[in-house]
Amino acid sequence: MRYKISELAKLLGVSTNTVRRYEDMGYISAVRDENSGYRYYNDDDIFSVMNAKMHVKYGFSHEQISQMQSFSLEETIDAYKKRMDEMDKQIAYMTYLRHRLKDDYLLMNKAATYSDIYEKMSLTMYTVIYKDGEKLLQEPERLQKLGEFIYNSPEVLHTYIIPKESVDNGNFRVCCGWSVKEEHMDKYGMTENSYTQIYKGKPSVMGISEVPADIGRLANENPEYLKELMIGKHLDYMKEHNLYLNGDIIGIVITKVRDSGKNVIYMLMSLPFGKNDV
16 A cells, blocks of 8 residues: 555654655655656555664664664664663663662661661772872872772762771871772772772771761861761760771761751761770
8 A cells, every 4th residue: 555645644643754754764765656746655664664663762773773674684683682782781780770879868868867876887898099188199090990980880989088097196087089889899890909998898886977068178177076077976986885996987978968058968977896895
């Protein structure tokens, strides 16, 4: 059966301009009737358009779809297999992102409703520092590893590191970095180098802290106040339970929000501890 452009457009539920665009893309090809001068499409053109629309849903580009019009069965099978592999990677990536989204969601709810300090085993973290106090660290290999952490892992964590010695000697110092959980290093094909610091999982005192977003300014102007905001209640807990600091402190950023006209950061602070002899 033959179809005029207006008839084909009605059958497909599109405009005549869209039909012409399908033709420009190479999906269909009209044949002109020498007697009437009208251009007609056939049943095969209907299938070609619907097939192309399905390929669009599958995620093929218009260029790929145009090329596929002349594919053999074997070539079509190969194209489908490649697209399925791409979709599997996309699904896995979105699944990982959802895991991170859910973790943040749960932590934000905890921040809104639960302020207690508790003891828990921390996870092993691989971290690359980009700022030590006020010193920006920009060695090429460090920057390369930072980029790998940021762009290869959908679950990368923005972290603040407080060196143990800076707490012990009263010279409170905050470092900034990006961290990846140990289990995600292999999952996302990442490696360590000399700038990767590994923080092994340890028994830790944990709790969520609310801190002004301008941490850098506070660290310079009033480090003791910043220390109190970030880990004051954690240190009080440790003192009450006869515990001592047993490693660098890690703060994992949960979110930044606007509260009472100011930007604030909520972070999960983790202080590794040992038990003093009674």
